[in-house]
Amino acid sequence: MTSGSGMALSIPRSPADVTPQWLQTVLQAEISSVDVTPIGTGQTGATYRIAVGYASEHPELPATFAIKLSSQDDAVRERVALGYRSEHAFYADVAGLVRIPIPQHFYCDISSDGGDFVLLLADMAPAVQGDQIGGCSSAEAALGVKALAGLHGPTWCDPRWVDFPGLAMSLTTDDAIKGLGDIAVMATQITLERLGTRMSAEDRDTTTEAMSMVAQWLLADRDRFSLMHGDYRLDNMLFDPDRTRVTVVDWQTLGVGLPARDLAYFTGTSLLPAARASSDEDLVSTYYAELLSYGIADYDRETCWRDYRVGMLQVPLLSVLGCAFAISTERGDDMMLVMLERGCQAIRDLGSLELVRAL
Incomplete structure (x- = not known):
């Protein structure tokens, strides 16, 4: 799906911002519920698993996703902003040109200063x-x-x-x-x-x-x-x-x-x-x-x-x-x-x- 920057859609700053309304806009599907739980320790970023309830059938979309946000620590966010820019650039401009196996990505966006970042991926569990x-x-x-x-x-x-x-x-x-x-x-x-x-x-x-x-x-x-x-x-x-x-x-x-x-x-x-x-x-x-x-x-x-x-x-x-x-x-x-x-x-x-x- 979409991978870009400068869009009107806001970038979630915390897992509380990953609402059914936000995900519905990203996926262009009617969402009835989301359940967000942490994955890993999040030293340079914060990664979560999203369990999605759909209001109607969407067989083309998974039941769970992984979402990566910028760190919840402001000092870390500033320090690794260049890394967020790199990951955004990879999914926006490189992923479609290479053949290395990566998760399917549904959305990627970054703020102009590189501090706010979101990457929505297919959940790879049970990998x-x-x-x-x-x-x-x-x-x-x-x-x-x-x-x-x-x-x-x-x-x-x-x-x-x-x-x-x-x-x-x-x-x-x-x-x-x-x-x-x-x-x-x-x-x-x-x-x-x-x-x-x-x-x-x-x-x-x-x-x-x-x-x-x-x-x-x-x-x-x-x-x-x-x-x-x-x-x-x-x-x-x-x-x-x-x-x-x-x-x-x-x-x-x-x-x-x-x-x-x-x-x-x-x-x-x-x-x-x-x-x-x-x-x-x-x-x-x-x-x-x-x-x-x-x-x-x-x-x-x-x-x-x-x-x-x-x-x-x-x-x-x-x-x-x-x-x-x-x-x-x-x-x-x-x-x-x-x-x-x-x-x-x-x-x-x-x-x-x-x-x-x-x-």
């Missing part, structure tokens, strides 16, 4: 969220890498995305890249101060060295790019109960860059090190074969494998940025530690730092 700390199986990882090709393939090296206004983090200039490199070094220091005593000396050294190379790493390989999810990991995936299908959510970190950074970040954070080491080659081959189905040319399997190894620095980069600039919680700290441990081991197993030094 369940991936477990970032527990990890996933190699079979589940294969679902994730095949799905990822559905984002990268349709946007591969298309120049229109380089300056796409919906990007949460635009790194199109050398100065912006060098600035992120400086931030990564600072974020590493903050992370080690907070979590360093719980990390091995080897992981501390790997993290520090990898983050000292961020600018050099991002300035290389700029001839291969696509849209990136930016935070492609288990917490942002919903798996069907039989684990035969995955749906990808949370598009608040949309970016452009070396596609294999998404791929490496996913495998490096989602699989236990032994499972990842034994599955690396097969998962890259699965991703590469799926990518070729979108007509990608002039990209061979050897280069894809090399990009995967280089891309593994995405794990400590997002982990230290998240640790340094997100609100500290017990689960959040535990998750960052697990991600850093897995990512650092992958970097060492794959010789990623040696490759980046040679860029």
